[in-house]
Structures are given as C-alpha cells and as structure tokens.
Amino acid sequence: MxxxxxxxxxxxxxxxxxxxxxxxxxxxxxxxxxxxxxxxxxxxxxLPPRVTAAEGWLAVRGAGRERRVRTDALSVVELYGQVAQRLVLWDAYGGRLDLNPRVLAANPLLWHLLDTGARRSRERGTLRSGTDVLRELGEWIDGETARAVLGTSGLE
Structure with missing residues (x-):
C-alpha cells in the first residue's frame, strides 16, 4: 500500500x-x-523499507540495499527516539539493522519471529544488552494488538 x-x-x-x-x-x-x-x-x-523474516533471521531492504541480522545470535538491542522511534539490532556476526517498531506491531508474525530468536540469543548467552527493551516492546505490542482486536470486535 x-x-x-x-x-x-x-x-x-x-x-x-x-x-x-x-x-x-x-x-x-x-x-x-x-x-x-x-x-x-x-x-x-x-519507498518504505520491506521487512522480511524467517526462523533465525530478520532483514530490512531499503533503497538499493538489504541489511540482515541473525535473531538467534543477537548481541545488542536498543530503542532510539521518542517521537520517531527506531529499533536497532546488532548480531554477534556484525550484522546491524534498524526499523520502526510499529512495523512489528502491525505484523505479529514478524514480532513472534524476532522474539523467538531473541529468546534463543538469551539462552545461548549472546544477547548482552537489550532484554529490557525487548520486554517493554513486547508489552507495548501486546497492548496494541489487544486494542486492535477490541476495536475490530466493537468492544472498545
């Protein structure tokens, strides 16, 4: 669209x-x-960036270039900005990407794949920084999803 x-x-x-x-x-x-x-x-x-994911990776393709991180080997997750927020992900192999967190809220499957990969990163010990960011982001996305479901069903 x-x-x-x-x-x-x-x-x-x-x-x-x-x-x-x-x-x-x-x-x-x-x-x-x-x-x-x-x-x-x-x-x-x-042209908005295209975000794709599968088990173990997340990619953002923008104007002429694709950035990809291994979600099962994340090392740092940070959230920048107040008004125009950017979620920045680094993996243990040097991959880096940034994306708008609203993309994850709009597509729960992307969020699920990122969250699953981040859990594996924590289990493997590669995620050094960003667990609080992921937890808060998860709570925000769950709230957005609940509001969308209630609004769609007319219970809002």
Whole structure:
C-alpha cells in the first residue's frame, strides 16, 4: 500500500513538473529526462523499507540495499527516539539493522519471529544488552494488538 503511494507521488511530481515546464515554454526532451530522474528520486525516498523474516533471521531492504541480522545470535538491542522511534539490532556476526517498531506491531508474525530468536540469543548467552527493551516492546505490542482486536470486535 505504501509503495503504491510512493509511485503515485513520484508520478504526480514528475507529471506536474513537466506540465508546468510545458506551460512555461521551456519543455525539451533533456528537461523531461531531468524531471523523470527527479521523480525516480522522489520514489526512492518515499519507498518504505520491506521487512522480511524467517526462523533465525530478520532483514530490512531499503533503497538499493538489504541489511540482515541473525535473531538467534543477537548481541545488542536498543530503542532510539521518542517521537520517531527506531529499533536497532546488532548480531554477534556484525550484522546491524534498524526499523520502526510499529512495523512489528502491525505484523505479529514478524514480532513472534524476532522474539523467538531473541529468546534463543538469551539462552545461548549472546544477547548482552537489550532484554529490557525487548520486554517493554513486547508489552507495548501486546497492548496494541489487544486494542486492535477490541476495536475490530466493537468492544472498545
């Protein structure tokens, strides 16, 4: 859904820019290419990162690059920010990624895979820092999920 909005914004930006350029009388093929390139940059900036996971790993693919961590070998978990929060995960192999915690709240399966991997990390002794962050995040996600269920069922 958000990717579709990024496409709409990029196409809209390029279209309006080309239309205004045409109205001003300065529209040429090289300028059309420039507006298309700027539209592509708008798309790249607005495209939300794609978060994927499976047993033992979590990956975030952004503009041109994928970052991956082993959730069963996490070493540090930190939460930064008050308004725009970022969850930062490091694994024992040097992998690092950051993501918005709302992504985990919106997809309970992602949260379950991360939580299961973090439990394995604690059992193996690789998780040195961040157990409190994960516990608080779990409580927050459980509360968000409960509010969503109550709101959907009309019991709110």
């Amino acid at each position: 958000h990717a579709r909005h990024a496409v709409y914004c990029a196409v809209g930006f390029s279209g309006v820019a080309m239309l205004l350029d045409q109205v001003s009388g300065g529209f040429t093929l090289p300028r059309a290419g420039m507006w298309a390139a700027l539209g592509a940059m708008v798309f790249a900036v607005l």
